[in-house]
Amino acid sequence: MLVYIIDGFNLVHKISGLGNSASPHACLIQYIKKNKLTGSRRNRVVIVFDGGINEEAVGEREYEVIFSQDRSADDLIKERVKKAKNKSQILVVSDDREIRDAIKSEGACSLRTADFLKTKKKNNQEKEKEISYTLQREITEDMRKVWLGE
Template sequence: MLHFIVDGYNLINKIAEIKNLSLQDKRSYLIFLLEDFGRIMSLNNKISVVFDGREDVISSEVLSKRIEVIFSKGESADLLIKKLVKNSPHPRNILVITEDRAIISCVRSWGANSKKSSEFLKNLKRKLKKKEKKIEDNFKIDAFKAYQITEELRRIWEEKY
């Protein structure tokens, strides 16, 4: 089992397409993105995302069953990430996602692995695109079949309404 520990705001700041969203929407986007990541990874893996702040700053609808969302409350997220790794009985099974050099140095000294947020994001987007393409390929239909389906749906709609 691999445990991914994500430095939440650090990764958010690497996602260019959400830079104009509100902070809450950025957090929501990240959690949904990590949900997608969780679906393409082994079910045995664990994903935790750590944010600075209190729990009440995120909508309960966004909270995920698959993603552990941790708020640092009175301490910094950086310190909490370090504690999670230091207190782990199996730090070699941890992959910390961050660009923060101090965190990287610290967690590596305890035997954990790390990956830069920008690299993780690039790999994640590539994997999701590959998965999308695979799904698309499985559901390809030719133009005539698409036309037939459209016409059949139109006929059903007109009969009902």
């Protein structure tokens, strides 16, 4: 089981349209779920946001959502990794070099946001490959009948 610790606003600003949303916290959570960016449901997901509590994200049940309040999200992420027992199972998603360097020295792994978001493209490509040749032929034949009125 992996534990994803995600620098919330760092990722929000890398996804087109989320930064301008009325509730970027909730939108990010839905985006991650919809695109299955964290793989197996057995993996734990912790999303850390700077600032005060957002009511829409507080009710999240699958992921742990943390608001830094009067501290920085960066400090909370580093502290969380430092206190963890199985650091080799932690994957921190952030473009912040200071975070990546700090958690690496603790024995955890990091992933840049662009690489994390590539998971979406990979998942979508795999879905496209799932259609068998037989099914493709059936669909083509059905569409031919519809378009040609046969």
